[in-house]
Amino acid sequence: MAEEKKPCLCGSGLTKIYGTGVQKNVAVDHVDFDCCQNEVISIVGESGSGKTTLAKMLLGLTKPTEGEIYFQGKKRDISNMKKKKEYWKRIQAIFQDPYSSFNTFNKIDAVLLDCIAMRNGKKYTRAKKIEIMEEACCFVNLEFDELTNKYPFELSGGQMQRLMIARVFILKPEILIADEPTSMIDACSRATILEMLMKLRKEIGMTIIFITHDIGLAYYISDTVFIMERGKIVESGPAEQVILHPKEEYTRRLISDVPKIHEEWDLSSVKYG
Amino acid sequence: MKTALQQVFHSRKFVTGFAIFMAILLTVFLYPLIIQDEPLAILGQGNFFPPGIYVNIYDSIHSKSYVLNLKDAASKRIGKILTDQSRQDIKEWLVSYGVPEDQIDINDTESLLSQWEENYDSSISLPGMTFAKQRYFQRLDESVNGLLSSEGVVISEVNQETGNLDQTNTIDQSEYVHINEVANVRILPLGTDNFGRDVLTELVKATGVSLKIGLIAGVVATLIGLTLGLLSGYVGGLVDDIIMFVTNLFTVIPSFVLLILISFSIGQDNRGATTIAVVIGLTSWVWTARAVRSQVISLRNRDHVNLSKLSGHSTAHIILNDILPYIASYVVMALILQVSSAILSEASLSILGLGPRTTEVPTLGLMMNWAMIYQAHILGKWWAYFPVIVVIALITFSMNLMNTGLDQVFNPTLRD
Numbered sequence: 001m002a003e004e005k006k007p008c009l010c011g012s013g014l015t016k017i018y019g020t021g022v023q024k025n026v027a028v029d030h031v032d033f034d035c036c037q038n039e040v041i042s043i044v045g046e047s048g049s050g051k052t053t054l055a056k057m058l059l060g061l062t063k064p065t066e067g068e069i070y071f072q073g074k075k076r077d078i079s080n081m082k083k084k085k086e087y088w089k090r091i092q093a094i095f096q097d098p099y100s101s102f103n104t105f106n107k108i109d110a111v112l113l114d115c116i117a118m119r120n121g122k123k124y125t126r127a128k129k130i131e132i133m134e135e136a137c138c139f140v141n142l143e144f145d146e147l148t149n150k151y152p153f154e155l156s157g158g159q160m161q162r163l164m165i166a167r168v169f170i171l172k173p174e175i176l177i178a179d180e181p182t183s184m185i186d187a188c189s190r191a192t193i194l195e196m197l198m199k200l201r202k203e204i205g206m207t208i209i210f211i212t213h214d215i216g217l218a219y220y221i222s223d224t225v226f227i228m229e230r231g232k233i234v235e236s237g238p239a240e241q242v243i244l245h246p247k248e249e250y251t252r253r254l255i256s257d258v259p260k261i262h263e264e265w266d267l268s269s270v271k272y273g
Numbered sequence: 274m275k276t277a278l279q280q281v282f283h284s285r286k287f288v289t290g291f292a293i294f295m296a297i298l299l300t301v302f303l304y305p306l307i308i309q310d311e312p313l314a315i316l317g318q319g320n321f322f323p324p325g326i327y328v329n330i331y332d333s334i335h336s337k338s339y340v341l342n343l344k345d346a347a348s349k350r351i352g353k354i355l356t357d358q359s360r361q362d363i364k365e366w367l368v369s370y371g372v373p374e375d376q377i378d379i380n381d382t383e384s385l386l387s388q389w390e391e392n393y394d395s396s397i398s399l400p401g402m403t404f405a406k407q408r409y410f411q412r413l414d415e416s417v418n419g420l421l422s423s424e425g426v427v428i429s430e431v432n433q434e435t436g437n438l439d440q441t442n443t444i445d446q447s448e449y450v451h452i453n454e455v456a457n458v459r460i461l462p463l464g465t466d467n468f469g470r471d472v473l474t475e476l477v478k479a480t481g482v483s484l485k486i487g488l489i490a491g492v493v494a495t496l497i498g499l500t501l502g503l504l505s506g507y508v509g510g511l512v513d514d515i516i517m518f519v520t521n522l523f524t525v526i527p528s529f530v531l532l533i534l535i536s537f538s539i540g541q542d543n544r545g546a547t548t549i550a551v552v553i554g555l556t557s558w559v560w561t562a563r564a565v566r567s568q569v570i571s572l573r574n575r576d577h578v579n580l581s582k583l584s585g586h587s588t589a590h591i592i593l594n595d596i597l598p599y600i601a602s603y604v605v606m607a608l609i610l611q612v613s614s615a616i617l618s619e620a621s622l623s624i625l626g627l628g629p630r631t632t633e634v635p636t637l638g639l640m641m642n643w644a645m646i647y648q649a650h651i652l653g654k655w656w657a658y659f660p661v662i663v664v665i666a667l668i669t670f671s672m673n674l675m676n677t678g679l680d681q682v683f684n685p686t687l688r689d
Contacts, residue, residue: 056579059579059583061579061582061583081587081588084582084585085585088582088583088584088585089585092583093579093580093583095576095579095580096576097576100575100576100577101576101577101580102577102580103577103580103581103594103595103598104577105594105598105599106594111584114584114585114586115584118584118585
């Protein structure tokens with residue numbers, strides 16, 4: 001990226017502790033990180049390393065136990081509903097499990113209409129709204145005519161995830177946090193989803209924070225990579241540097257755990273327990 | 274929604290429960306349209322008339338008579354009074370009086386009665402006979418008196434002018450009336466209660482009132498429980514702590530004790546059916562609140578709730594649209610259980626004499642209370658309390674059945 005790097009979302013000393021006493025569980029442990037505008041940042045780690053908790057703190061869905069989040073250079077303020085709503089106009093998310101991401105009692109139209117209402121208030125006419133929905137669906141290769149009046153559970157996993165992207169397309173946020181958006185769907189749909197995310201990024205120029213356990217995927221799409229282990233960021237830097245010349249043992253393990261087609265799968269690094 | 278309903282109505286348990294419940298409900302609504310008596314009108318003078326058909330004697334005398342010569346009419350008439358037991362008793366008396374046992378044949382009615390007439394004297398007290406037994410033989414003597422006569426009965430009326438009795442009619446033993454031609458015939462399918470009120474009419478009204486009490490109490494309890502459960506589960510933090518503190522207090526104090534204390538302190542005069550219902554509702558919301566809270570806690574971190582937050586919805590909107598529909602089936606099941614347990618609570622409260630005041634409407638519990646006070650269970654007047662028990666059992670059974678059916682539809686892992 002040739003553009004000037006502007007910091008857009010930073011965290012300093014972010015900590016999240018669940019429970020107290022014996023049950024105390026430090027999910028995220030004093031994480032410092034920052035990401036710049038128009039970058040694709042990957043946070044990589046195995047299950048339980050605190051990636052999702054970190055994402056939820058960044059989204060403002062959970063309160064950090066300690067630490068501060070800075071949004072575009074200023075301390076983030078989401079103390080009331082109105083400020084939260086403003087914040088969420090600029091930062092959006094795609095969740096891991098498309099099957100549980102939608103309210104099964106609401107129709108698909110409602111999901112998209114919510115986004116239109118959030119971005120533009122209620123000033124659009126019905127026809128204009130339908131036009132926007134059609135445009136969004138078209139962008140993700142879905143037919144709006146087939147979706148309208150359907151419920152989310154009537155779609156396939158891939159279609160649902162594409163609907164999520166359509167949501168983001170309507171909202172046009174500055175930052176998108178994608179929390180393992182491809183882990184629940186098959187390999188073919190995975191490529192489509194990734195391609196759409198990249199297309200969307202180009203189209204509306206947003207920053208993507210990509211959370212994944214798949215270091216290969218991270219290498220493929222991202223500019224900067226953060227490696228997380230047990231709540232801490234153990235290694236960070238430009239993708240090529242981190243993945244081709246890993247310094248940490250943990251990063252090396254993650255890389256060797258990626259199954260390869262033409263080689264014997266190296267299981268020697270697998271630790272039990 | 275439609276498919277869920279279809280599934281529910283495919284559950285055999287639910288449909289059975291629903292059918293029983295609807296039958297009860299229909300009876301409650303339709304019966305008053307057919308029989309328009311006041312449910313608490315006192316019909317009978319005296320208490321506990323057994324179930325059956327009551328034919329007016331006066332009207333029977335004045336109805337058109339039909340002569341039917343039936344062979345076994347006389348023996349039936351005798352048999353009704355001179356049962357095997359009373360024949361045995363007569364023999365017993367005669368033997369202890371001194372008549373040789375081999376001369377007595379209890380199957381020969383004529384000789385038995387003539388022996389009785391010859392020997393019985395009501396003034397004689399046989400050794401070892403209790404007073405009650407003596408009175409029994411006096412009554413027996415009265416009833417067998419004239420049993421073998423084949424004469425008719427003479428009907429006389431007082432002549433208003435002369436003051437003499439004028440014979441107006443004779444009724445032979447072979448005369449009959451057609452029951453449809455008798456003006457006044459009353460069927461009391463469940464007899465009368467201790468006050469002489471028709472038990473069936475009263476029971477139908479009582480079922481209606483009890484269902485109303487159950488519904489009001491159930492709705493009150495579910496609303497309180499739902500509101501507190503949703504708030505404490507979704508909002509969490511201090512709100513959760515305070516609500517759970519109160520809920521735990523109510524859990525520790527047995528709600529029935531609380532119910533007794535509250536309804537006692539309200540006083541007999543202020544205790545209407547609705548008041549009792551509200552009081553029952555106010556003391557039984559605890560379990561709904563706890564159950565709803567635990568469900569909401571597991572729901573509030575789901576992705577669809579997070580997505581709704583990201584779409585800028587308010588807390589109230591999220592609770593109503595993203596939480597409530599997911600626990601709706603659960604709440605309906607809880608409501609059904611609350612209604613049936615409220616009906617039981619009312620019954621137990623009324624049996625203790627702490628139910629609604631007794632002057633306005635009957636309830637199932639009050640009917641049990643009256644039957645108990647007038648010792649229907651000791652006197653063997655089963656019709657005063659047994660139908661009430663059956664109705665209570667049917668209502669709770671049908672509701673629990675519906676609940677189990679719903680449970681199996683909404684929690685497929687429970688299906689066997």
